[in-house]
Amino acid sequence: MSLAGHTRIGLAALAAIAARGAPARADVDAAVAVGGGLRAAQRYASVEARLDLSFTSLRVGLAARGQWEEERWRREDFATAAGWAAAVRYLEWQRGDEDAEAALALGTLRPARLGLVSDGVQPAIDGQRHSGARVRLRAGRLELRGEVDDVVAPAVLGGAAAWRLSRWRAASALAIGLPTDGAAGTEAAAELSLAREFGPPEEEAALGAGAVVEPGAGAHVAGFAEIATRAARWTVTARAELRVGSGRLGAAFGPLYRVERWAASAPDAQAPDGALAREERRVGVAGGLSLRASRDGFGWFEGALRNRRRRGTLATAHLGAPLGAWGQAGAWLAVDARRAVLASELRAFGAGGRFVALEVSRFYEAPVEQMAPAPRWALVAWVGLGR
Numbered sequence: 001m002s003l004a005g006h007t008r009i010g011l012a013a014l015a016a017i018a019a020r021g022a023p024a025r026a027d028v029d030a031a032v033a034v035g036g037g038l039r040a041a042q043r044y045a046s047v048e049a050r051l052d053l054s055f056t057s058l059r060v061g062l063a064a065r066g067q068w069e070e071e072r073w074r075r076e077d078f079a080t081a082a083g084w085a086a087a088v089r090y091l092e093w094q095r096g097d098e099d100a101e102a103a104l105a106l107g108t109l110r111p112a113r114l115g116l117v118s119d120g121v122q123p124a125i126d127g128q129r130h131s132g133a134r135v136r137l138r139a140g141r142l143e144l145r146g147e148v149d150d151v152v153a154p155a156v157l158g159g160a161a162a163w164r165l166s167r168w169r170a171a172s173a174l175a176i177g178l179p180t181d182g183a184a185g186t187e188a189a190a191e192l193s194l195a196r197e198f199g200p201p202e203e204e205a206a207l208g209a210g211a212v213v214e215p216g217a218g219a220h221v222a223g224f225a226e227i228a229t230r231a232a233r234w235t236v237t238a239r240a241e242l243r244v245g246s247g248r249l250g251a252a253f254g255p256l257y258r259v260e261r262w263a264a265s266a267p268d269a270q271a272p273d274g275a276l277a278r279e280e281r282r283v284g285v286a287g288g289l290s291l292r293a294s295r296d297g298f299g300w301f302e303g304a305l306r307n308r309r310r311r312g313t314l315a316t317a318h319l320g321a322p323l324g325a326w327g328q329a330g331a332w333l334a335v336d337a338r339r340a341v342l343a344s345e346l347r348a349f350g351a352g353g354r355f356v357a358l359e360v361s362r363f364y365e366a367p368v369e370q371m372a373p374a375p376r377w378a379l380v381a382w383v384g385l386g387r
Contacts, residue, residue: 003319009290026344027054033384040365042070049204050089061089061107101138103223110135111255112147114158115173116188116222116241118211118253119306120316121149121156122334125259125341127363127376141165149167155180155258169195169208175253175259189252193222204228204250212381214252217280219252220245242285249286251308254339255334259364262373297322312337326348339364339375353386
């Protein structure tokens, strides 16, 4: 289990676990680590103890962390609700069979993907830990999903419902952005879509279309095509989409969502809300491309490009790789013409549970008194012992 939580960018992925029957004896893993480096222009030091418990249908990860910035003890980690919530690194529970299933995940979640309306929302790019929650229910052909990016101070709420037939899938999705950290008022986007699958399991394809409504901004239609090929333990998935209409054309909720809302509310914003609103009410065209490749035991990579009209092109990349028995690596990047966010880690394991890790990240701090959000770099090295 990685100790990369200090990047504060939300690299951790909460994977689903197969579960049948009642919880049995727990498998216990523990680790202690010390770290130090720079966060922005401040010296950073930390000591952390972690505990991981694995049952048949439940996995829990806890952390006790002491942090110092320029020799100042971060008292808020133990004196605020957000600090206590961050002590739960992850909680994963799943029960079900072929006919029905229920699953719950808590912790630092990977980006949300709710249909087409919430495309890779990354809630933790502001240099703070955000402990979110995600739930999934399936009964026969019906599947329901919901999530919140932060259970203490939510900025993004989302939900989705899908009805599956043998080759068809009808779905609806809703994303709501709440005002927080000086950002603008409530935003929302709702979608209805229909898709059909083609081809054998080793080479599946899908075509779909949907309509998206953004109250106060506009509405547009979206079409997408997807193809997935599996061969020699590799799975490669390519996706293309095209949007026509008004509104933000797929950019209402994206990887830079929170920091873009901060920037729009700042007094010196390059594109004031009024100018953006006028642009978004006009009819326009936008599109996107994405590619994901993964191999069992080798890792995975996912990259995407999206045209966002006046907001410019957005590029994202997300990758992870186990380096045999001795290490692992991971990185996440989002960049447009004005800003870039990065989180990465390289970890090496030694005998007896020893490990070393290096974290590099570029994040944004919350604006103060409506000033523009400021980018910061962080470089932290860790040495630890686990079992």
